[in-house]
Structure formats: C-alpha cells, structure tokens
Amino acid sequence: MLVVKKFGGTSVANKERIFNVARRCIDEYKKGNDVVVVLSAMGDTTDDLIEMAKDINPNPPKREMDMLMVTGEQVSVSLMVMAMASLGVPAVSLNAFQVQMHTTKVYGNARLKKIDTERIQTELDNKKIVVVTGFQGVNKYDDATTLGRGGSDTTAVALAAALKADICEIYTDVEGVYTADPRVVKNARKLKEISYDEMLNMATLGAQVLHNRSVEMAKKYGVQLVVRSSLNEAEGTVVKEVAKVEKRVISGVAADKTPSRISLIGLQDTPGIAFKIFNVLAKKNISVDFILQSVGRDGTKDISFTVDENNLQSTLDALNEYKETFTAERIEHEENVAKVSAVGSGMMTDPNITVKIFEALFNEGINVKMISTSEIRITVLIDEKDVDKATKAIHDAFELED
Amino acid sequence: MLVVKKFGGTSVANKERIFNVARRCIDEYKKGNDVVVVLSAMGDTTDDLIEMAKDINPNPPKREMDMLMVTGEQVSVSLMVMAMASLGVPAVSLNAFQVQMHTTKVYGNARLKKIDTERIQTELDNKKIVVVTGFQGVNKYDDATTLGRGGSDTTAVALAAALKADICEIYTDVEGVYTADPRVVKNARKLKEISYDEMLNMATLGAQVLHNRSVEMAKKYGVQLVVRSSLNEAEGTVVKEVAKVEKRVISGVAADKTPSRISLIGLQDTPGIAFKIFNVLAKKNISVDFILQSVGRDGTKDISFTVDENNLQSTLDALNEYKETFTAERIEHEENVAKVSAVGSGMMTDPNITVKIFEALFNEGINVKMISTSEIRITVLIDEKDVDKATKAIHDAFELED
Numbered sequence A, B: 001m002l003v004v005k006k007f008g009g010t011s012v013a014n015k016e017r018i019f020n021v022a023r024r025c026i027d028e029y030k031k032g033n034d035v036v037v038v039l040s041a042m043g044d045t046t047d048d049l050i051e052m053a054k055d056i057n058p059n060p061p062k063r064e065m066d067m068l069m070v071t072g073e074q075v076s077v078s079l080m081v082m083a084m085a086s087l088g089v090p091a092v093s094l095n096a097f098q099v100q101m102h103t104t105k106v107y108g109n110a111r112l113k114k115i116d117t118e119r120i121q122t123e124l125d126n127k128k129i130v131v132v133t134g135f136q137g138v139n140k141y142d143d144a145t146t147l148g149r150g151g152s153d154t155t156a157v158a159l160a161a162a163l164k165a166d167i168c169e170i171y172t173d174v175e176g177v178y179t180a181d182p183r184v185v186k187n188a189r190k191l192k193e194i195s196y197d198e199m200l201n202m203a204t205l206g207a208q209v210l211h212n213r214s215v216e217m218a219k220k221y222g223v224q225l226v227v228r229s230s231l232n233e234a235e236g237t238v239v240k241e242v243a244k245v246e247k248r249v250i251s252g253v254a255a256d257k258t259p260s261r262i263s264l265i266g267l268q269d270t271p272g273i274a275f276k277i278f279n280v281l282a283k284k285n286i287s288v289d290f291i292l293q294s295v296g297r298d299g300t301k302d303i304s305f306t307v308d309e310n311n312l313q314s315t316l317d318a319l320n321e322y323k324e325t326f327t328a329e330r331i332e333h334e335e336n337v338a339k340v341s342a343v344g345s346g347m348m349t350d351p352n353i354t355v356k357i358f359e360a361l362f363n364e365g366i367n368v369k370m371i372s373t374s375e376i377r378i379t380v381l382i383d384e385k386d387v388d389k390a391t392k393a394i395h396d397a398f399e400l401e402d
Helices: A015-030 A045-056 A062-086 A118-125 A151-162 A196-204 A212-221 A273-283 A309-321 A352-363 A384-397 B015-030 B045-056 B062-086 B118-125 B151-162 B196-204 B212-221 B273-283 B309-321 B352-363 B384-397
Strands: A002-007 A034-039 A091-094 A101-103 A112-115 A129-133 A136-138 A144-146 A167-172 A193-195 A225-229 A237-240 A252-256 A259-268 A288-295 A300-308 A330-334 A337-343 A370-374 A377-383 B002-007 B034-039 B091-094 B101-103 B112-115 B129-133 B136-138 B144-146 B167-172 B193-195 B225-229 B237-240 B252-256 B259-268 B288-295 B300-308 B330-334 B337-343 B370-374 B377-383
Touching: A002 A015, A002 A151, A015 A034, A015 A062, A015 A129, A015 B045, A034 A062, A034 A118, A034 A151, A045 A062, A045 B015, A045 B062, A062 A091, A062 A129, A062 A136, A062 A144, A062 B045, A062 B062, A062 B091, A091 A118, A091 B062, A112 A151, A118 A129, A129 A151, A151 A167, A151 A212, A193 A196, A196 A212, A196 A237, A196 A252, A196 A337, A212 A225, A252 A384, A259 A273, A259 A309, A259 A337, A273 A288, A273 A300, A273 A309, A288 A370, A300 A309, A309 A330, A337 A384, A352 A377, A352 A384, A377 A384, B002 B015, B002 B151, B015 B034, B015 B062, B015 B129, B034 B062, B034 B118, B034 B151, B045 B062, B062 B091, B062 B129, B062 B136, B062 B144, B091 B118, B112 B151, B118 B129, B129 B151, B151 B167, B151 B212, B193 B196, B196 B212, B196 B237, B196 B252, B196 B337, B212 B225, B252 B384, B259 B273, B259 B309, B259 B337, B273 B288, B273 B300, B273 B309, B288 B370, B300 B309, B309 B330, B337 B384, B352 B377, B352 B384, B377 B384
Parallel strands: A002 A034, A002 A167, A034 A129, A091 A129, A101 A136, A167 A225, A193 A237, B002 B034, B002 B167, B034 B129, B091 B129, B101 B136, B167 B225, B193 B237
Antiparallel strands: A101 A112, A136 A144, A225 A237, A252 A337, A259 A300, A259 A330, A288 A300, A337 A377, A370 A377, B101 B112, B136 B144, B225 B237, B252 B337, B259 B300, B259 B330, B288 B300, B337 B377, B370 B377
C-alpha cells in the first residue's frame, strides 16, 4: 500500500514534534507500506521569513518572496530525514526542483499542473521514506513558486493522485471534521465520513480543516482523504465520493470571519457592467465570492460581493480607478461581516431546511445581510459579532450533536 | 565589462549591510557594467543550521546536511534582490539548481565541475543584476551539495571563469593581502599585487583572505582576482599571473594554527608503506599536508604529517584500525602546533633566505619541529604559542614594512 501523509507547521515546530512525526511515519513504513511524507515549514518560520523580507522591502518582488519562502519547507524535510535516520530508517528529502512539481507561473499563488513521479518512485523502490517539501513548485521559467494558503494540503493530494496512492492522510491539530467548530459549539460531533462536495462547501466556507483546492483536487482524481489528529491515534474523518448516509439533512455548520462586503451602488442597467467589474478584479488576481445583484432605484442596479479582508484595500483601489467605467454612483464597503453556512447533501430535497435556519437566526435576533444557496449549502452574511451565536443556533436547530 | 563580486556572510549579516552591498553592486551596474553577485549565508546562519541539525541527530546524513545548509544562501540572495528592487534596480536571484552548478557527488566537500551559463547570460541580457548562491552545487543525482570551507570564493571564481568575466572581486573584512596578519604584526603592509602562486602559498598556509581552491581555479583559468574591503573603497590587492616585481624576496608571512601533527614511528623500511597509509586517509577523504619521512632506529623509518585539527580523531581512528598493516610500532600525535610560512617568488634564488629565517627564529628562542620548502615558500612547524612571535620575527628580519 502507498500512503501519503501530510503534516503542517505546528506538527514539526520543534525537536519533540519532529520525532513524533518521524515515529508515526516509521510505524507505517514498518507495516511494509510505501510512505511519502509532505511537510510544511516549521512553526513560525514562514511568518519570520515574511517579516525579514518586509523589513528589507515593504513591497518585495513576488518572485523573490517565493525564492525566500521555499527555504522554510526545505529546512523541515532535511531535519525530518535526519530524525528518521537517527531512528535507523532510511529516508530522503526532496524539494520541488528535485521532484519537478510543475506549477503555473503566478508567484505567491501558483497552481500545480503536473508532478513528475520518477524520482519519488525510484526512492520508494529503494525502500526509502520520501519526505517532500509542501507548498512549493517550479514554474516554466524554472523559478520557485508557492501555492498560497493551504498549499501543503494541495501538494499532498496532488502527490497522492500522481503516485496513485491508496490513501492521503492530512494530519492536523483537530481529530477530524466536526458538525461545527468544537471551540464554539460544545456538543459538536465528529463525522466518520463526509462527501467531497460537502467537505468542499465546508472548506470554502471557513471550516479550516482542509483547504478547498486540495478537496477539489481530491474529488477530481478520486483521492481518498483522511483528516486526523497528529496528536493521537483517533480515527479521523474519511472524505470520499459518497459518504455513508447518516440520516441527516445537514452535515455541519461552518463559519468564516475573513470576508469583507463591497457594494457598487447605482449602476446603469446595461449589459456588460458585471463583466467589466469582475474582469478588473480577475486581472488583479482577487478572488470574489457571494456575488449578488439587486434592482436599485430609478432603473439602476446594485452589485454586492465579498472579498477576503486582506484584499479589501486593493479591491477598493482597483474599483475606484474604474469607477466611471462601471457607471457606479458610489462604492460602499463593510468590514465586520462573516459568513455562516449550513452544509449537507440532503439539503435541497427538503424545503423546510431554509425555513428552519431563518427561524433559528430570527429567534436569536440575528440580522441577515445577504443570502446565497447551492445544491448542498445555505450561506448567510451576518455581523461578525453574531457568528458564534448563529453557529450554535443552527447546530441546535438540527440537533447535530446526536 | 562583466564583473563578478563575492561577499561573505558578515557582509550580509543584517539589513544595513545588505543595503551596503546592494548599493556597491548598483554603483557598478550604473557604470554600464554587467554584474554577477555571489553571496554566502547571512552571519551565523550556517552555524545555527548546523546546531539545529546536531540537536536532531549528532551524526546527520551528509546528503541531508547539504540539503539543509543550502537554504542559508538562498535566503541571502532573495533578500539581496529585494533590497536592490527597493533601490529601483532590476535583479534576480538564482540557486544552484537554477544555474545548474554541476559538482562532484561528495556531500559536504564537493568540487565544481561545470557551470551552465545560459540562464545567467539570459538574465544579464535582460539588464538584471544576477545574484547567485555561493558555496553550493548540484551533483549527478540531482541532489544539493556544498563546497566546503571557502566555497563561496570558489563559486565566484568558477562563475568568473565560465562567464569569461573581466574581473572577479572578493570582498572581505580586510583591505587586501598583507605581508603578515595586521592583527599580529602592527607594521604589516598591504600588497598592491601578488602572483597566483604566491597567493596560493599564502592561502594554503593560513592567510585566510582567500581559500586555496579558489586561487587554484583562478590560476587555471586566468581569472584576475581582486581582494578588497566590503567596508570601504580602498583599492585592494590584485592577484594575477605575474605580479609586478617590488624588489622583494619574500611577499609575506602566513600563519596557520589549525594543524595537528601525527607521526607513525618504527615503520618497516619496505616499499608501499607510505602508499598504504595515505591511501587509507584518502579513502576517508582526509587531506594531509607537510609530509616528512625520516630514517628511524634499527633500519626502520618514521612518517610524520599534519592534518586539520578537526580531522585529528578520525585520522587516528583510521590509522589505528590498520596499524599492523602499516607495521607501525606506535602512532604519536601533537595538537598544539602551528605552521608559519614565508612566501615569495624570488625566494629560492637567494640561499641566504633560509638562513635568515632560522636565525630570526633562533634569536627568539623558537624551536622548529618540522621544515618543508617549495620553490616559493619555506614553512616551519612550531609550538602554537610561538606563532605570533615567529611571524613578527620573520616580518622584521625581511623589513617587510617598507
């Protein structure tokens, strides 16, 4: 069996944790399995490197930023192999240049295109544990790139797909995927299984267990994922195509406090306006979400959407630059908003679900600013201060603790 | 004109020094020259990385050690480009994988075999300052290697040779090559020029301005070197094939406190013994120096040589393992010894030189343990405690301050 295991930065933050991970991987290896390990940079390394860079140049070239960042994972993987060697097990570290992890050319937010498997396969054939740098790749210019947030998860899933691994285990500091954030909802329950689509909605909507790109990729290539704890042997949550039905309409409640809302008010009701707006943002590589268009006064229309709060200023700058092209009377924004979503495969077959959610929010006196739905998800935009209350209210309304 | 500039770890140890180096390189660039910069890891980075590794595994695999170490220079080069960018000058950083700096396969002490120039040339053609990681390479297994002590000097000279650079400037914390260590001999004088062979003898013998490998390579490929200060604009010392004659028989006095002496006593006087001994050490990759063979008692012979003190224990282990094969009665060693050398092109044409050196040492009451000479060098092995006294005595005897 070929197993890909991914450990994040906190799991390799110090000597003890590095040895903890080394031992877990060796246990797998000693069962006779082929083991590929994907690691992030140790603890605060990435933040420290960013700080060093910003001290030199507040607006560093993105290419150089990636050249700097990729050293973090290279330190992790070499130290991990040293730990494995001291435990008597042969292992080898590989960076993105050595594996040849081909990505798109965008620095800071590249996407994996193709992973060569030859080098890894050779090392596995030589009975070595192969320890690979997560989060990074090489673009067509032969320059180092990084994959953006959650990049190491994506590396792990992509490697599992390329190597046709039997399973891809994502180790994290929680025991699996819960019906809601256990820090907020005390009686939140760990799920044994969840489907890719449900997980994808949970991930996109702020349940920070898995990054959405990694779930998308797992779905596309049919990689069976397991989310489990790096701190204990608990079984975790399996993410796969069809999750066992557990007689539930919704699987969980996810919250995301990062969005900011932007509204363009008083747009002319002519074709092409929405295209112009989102084309400008796409060119600046700004992801938008939760797009709503509504009828405004006097034959005009309004367009609202959310962006990550880190992109708020650059989004406003870009929009103001083209304000007149867009025919916008004014551009508004709101920072302290949050998304709460109920996710579940069986959702849309039952018209009572939506009602139940709004009832729960109404009972708590929570004002809903925007609403968005998909086949398996209902999301509301509310004040950030109401997030925990809303999460608990929805969790209780559907008795997810059972 | 194409200029290669090399800066060591202390020259890039913090933000201010990074900007200092960036400005010097930009000055050169603004003269219309092509500029390639070679950097070492910042300040104590290399030591910190070694410490991290040893904490995980006191005897880490050498391949992984190199994988870890090479991150140090990658941090330097990316930060340097960020500094240059903030000063408005286009630059690009490249690591050994990107340049394709081919080395032999030995981890920790690889030798450069061939440097591809295509990528660097392309970047220079695009009018960028090219900032390259020193000290590192890639071997035939596509694994990271390091070049050992003084490796960044070697990288700079090899790049200068491969790119047919007009000059290769080695920036250091001294102003050039002196007739003796200015910290020891107060009236030591800076040389304007020195020949490769003289420099080679000075370097090999402990004048730590330039590493011998880099001088050997400069001589082989006719690369004109300049040793100068990173702290001021002083002119430095030019190292080239034929140095201007300055009516001097010796150019300088060099000292080296790192050697330890080993003696194999009572060897049978049969052919092949020396071969056996040095073959064992060569296989362990231990460099020896200062080899002397003398007639012992009762038809036996003794062989003495020096090794770097860091290799003393491994040398003794290797020798003791084969002690009987060597027919050695016993193996002696002495740690607190040092080499002092007088170097000069005109030396051997004047028989009075040797006499003058021994006279100077005798007047100071310094005991000479071993003597070795070449065409342009006389070296004595003495007690480590006498090194400074011996250096001054020889410097004074030849009036090198004039």
